[in-house]
Amino acid sequence: MSVMKKGIKYIIGSIIAGIVIFNSLYFRPLDEKLRDGSKVSFDAKSFVDSIWTTELLVVYDSATEIATLIDELKINSQSTFEQKAQSLGIGNIGYFKVKGEGTVLSVNENNVLLQVANKTIEIETEFIFGNAVRDASGLIKVSDYDETSDFNSISESINDKIRKEVVPDFRAKVKKNDKVSFKGALELNKAHLHLIQPEVVPVFIQIIQ
Amino acid sequence: MNMINYRLFYVALIAVMIFSCTNSTDQQRDSQKKVAVIISTLNNPWFVVLGETAANSAKELGFEATIFDSQNNTSLETDHFENAIASGYDAILFNPTDADGSIANVRMAKNAGVPVFCMDREINATDAATSQILSDSYAGCVAIGKYFVEKLNKKGKYVEILGMVGDNNTWSRSKGFHSVVDHYTDLKMVAQQSADFDRNKAMEVMESILQVHPDINGVFCGNDAMAMGVYQALVSVGKADRVMVFGFDGADDVINSIQQKKMMATGMQFPKLIARTAANYAQEYFNGKRDFAQKVPVTVEMVNRENVNEYVAFGE
Numbered sequence: 001m002s003v004m005k006k007g008i009k010y011i012i013g014s015i016i017a018g019i020v021i022f023n024s025l026y027f028r029p030l031d032e033k034l035r036d037g038s039k040v041s042f043d044a045k046s047f048v049d050s051i052w053t054t055e056l057l058v059v060y061d062s063a064t065e066i067a068t069l070i071d072e073l074k075i076n077s078q079s080t081f082e083q084k085a086q087s088l089g090i091g092n093i094g095y096f097k098v099k100g101e102g103t104v105l106s107v108n109e110n111n112v113l114l115q116v117a118n119k120t121i122e123i124e125t126e127f128i129f130g131n132a133v134r135d136a137s138g139l140i141k142v143s144d145y146d147e148t149s150d151f152n153s154i155s156e157s158i159n160d161k162i163r164k165e166v167v168p169d170f171r172a173k174v175k176k177n178d179k180v181s182f183k184g185a186l187e188l189n190k191a192h193l194h195l196i197q198p199e200v201v202p203v204f205i206q207i208i209q
Numbered sequence: 210m211n212m213i214n215y216r217l218f219y220v221a222l223i224a225v226m227i228f229s230c231t232n233s234t235d236q237q238r239d240s241q242k243k244v245a246v247i248i249s250t251l252n253n254p255w256f257v258v259l260g261e262t263a264a265n266s267a268k269e270l271g272f273e274a275t276i277f278d279s280q281n282n283t284s285l286e287t288d289h290f291e292n293a294i295a296s297g298y299d300a301i302l303f304n305p306t307d308a309d310g311s312i313a314n315v316r317m318a319k320n321a322g323v324p325v326f327c328m329d330r331e332i333n334a335t336d337a338a339t340s341q342i343l344s345d346s347y348a349g350c351v352a353i354g355k356y357f358v359e360k361l362n363k364k365g366k367y368v369e370i371l372g373m374v375g376d377n378n379t380w381s382r383s384k385g386f387h388s389v390v391d392h393y394t395d396l397k398m399v400a401q402q403s404a405d406f407d408r409n410k411a412m413e414v415m416e417s418i419l420q421v422h423p424d425i426n427g428v429f430c431g432n433d434a435m436a437m438g439v440y441q442a443l444v445s446v447g448k449a450d451r452v453m454v455f456g457f458d459g460a461d462d463v464i465n466s467i468q469q470k471k472m473m474a475t476g477m478q479f480p481k482l483i484a485r486t487a488a489n490y491a492q493e494y495f496n497g498k499r500d501f502a503q504k505v506p507v508t509v510e511m512v513n514r515e516n517v518n519e520y521v522a523f524g525e
Contacts, residue, residue, distance in 0.1 A: 088345070089505045093348075130348060142504050143503050
């Protein structure tokens with residue numbers, strides 16, 4: 001009888017131990033864990049939609065004429081960077097808000113080349129990536145975001161909006177010799193300053209005739 | 210009477226001089242601040258530059274500085290923090306081993322009144338470190354991603370070698386790269402594996418991947434040490450000329466490899482700039498400043514075959 005009792009005790013004990021172990025351990029594939037690492041809970045798209053017209057495009061109204069900016073950079077790059085560039089932290093990269101009007105020189109696979117005054121300007125239509133538009137605006141600060149990935153996702157949403165809403169209509173209609181008006185962001189490196197054919201990421205671009 | 214006055218005067222003068230000397234020695238001892246430089250690993254040249262520059266910068270500012278190697282081990286890092294606090298260090302210039310695992314160590318120092326300045330790697334808390342001086346890995350890898358797409362002509366098979374899964378830089382770099390590359394559906398990622406930022410592991414991982422995917426066109430690596438390991442694996446199977454390798458860090462061996470047309474590009478981080486900034490922040494803290502920006506991004510610049518002659522390893 002006591003042997004039977006002992007057996008029952010062992011069976012119940014084993015069941016309890018089994019339940020505890022089963023609930024304590026779980027296995028997940030690495031690729032699932034890797035996907036978790038890239039999950040973002042912040043809704044960057046809604047945030048960008050909410051500021052696009054009311055704040056972002058508004059700050060670009062005060063952009064510098066690109067031809068003027070290039071001339072100023074050629075004369076005194078250091079002071080022009082100090083006065084007009086936006087940058088988030090430490091380093092050589094600065095972002096400028098620029099605008100202008102020009103004539104289309106060529107429509108290429110990845111960009112449209114414009115003649116603006118006596119300068120050749122490249123309007124990006126394919127490689128719209130990076131932080132130029134977000135950081136040139138000066139509106140959004142990294143310290144406002146606990147998660148750096150949230151801050152980075154704002155740029156992704158801004159670029160996505162440009163790719164989907166700003167560029168397609170322009171790309172579909174633009175042709176050589178069209179006159180074009182634009183506003184956008186320009187990234188430059190003050191230690192390695194290259195001013196031949198600067199690349200502008202547009203926030204607004206329109207064929208005016 | 211006059212004699213007595215003179216004697217009293219001399220005794221008082223000697224006493225004042227002795228007191229002044231003692232006081233001055235104490236002040237000197239007090240003013241020699243001690244700075245601990247705790248680095249995730251010294252088994253990687255980039256972190257050696259970071260740690261040595263931080264220590265040298267601290268010494269140039271008049272502080273005593275000691276480097277501690279955490280050997281990528283958060284427990285060892287905890288020991289270093291405990292030792293630094295117990296030994297009376299006044300500030301910690303810190304390169305974390307783990308974005309989550311290192312938070313407790315930083316909090317321990319904060320609770321002991323010791324400011325912590327994170328260098329290069331981030332911790333997932335904004336109320337623990339005094340300031341975090343961080344490479345903008347995301348933006349650097351966006352630039353590399355664009356170059357990658359251009360050089361592969363928007364099509365082909367590629368492999369991504371990730372760094373340590375617990376480090377935020379791993380994900381910032383991966384996300385920056387994919388924020389560009391994923392827009393091109395003809396670019397297929399056939400393998401994505403971690404090699405823990407380690408050269409030898411990367412070589413082993415790449416050798417295994419090449420057995421299954423011998424027809425790849427490009428490899429993006431989360432740091433330069435892994436890029437060198439990957440390149441070695443490609444050399445050993447005679448594919449180094451056909452597969453484009455991209456790294457991240459700006460280490461000397463990769464800069465040389467880009468100059469020699471072996472590798473395509475890397476993201477130039479500036480470990481010396483990061484370290485000097487951290488040491489300067491410690492000095493400002495000692496001088497009474499408290500309102501530091503929690504996160505200070507340091508820009509990353511892409512070095513490629515077209516501009517490599519404008520750069521030196523590890524930046525300026």
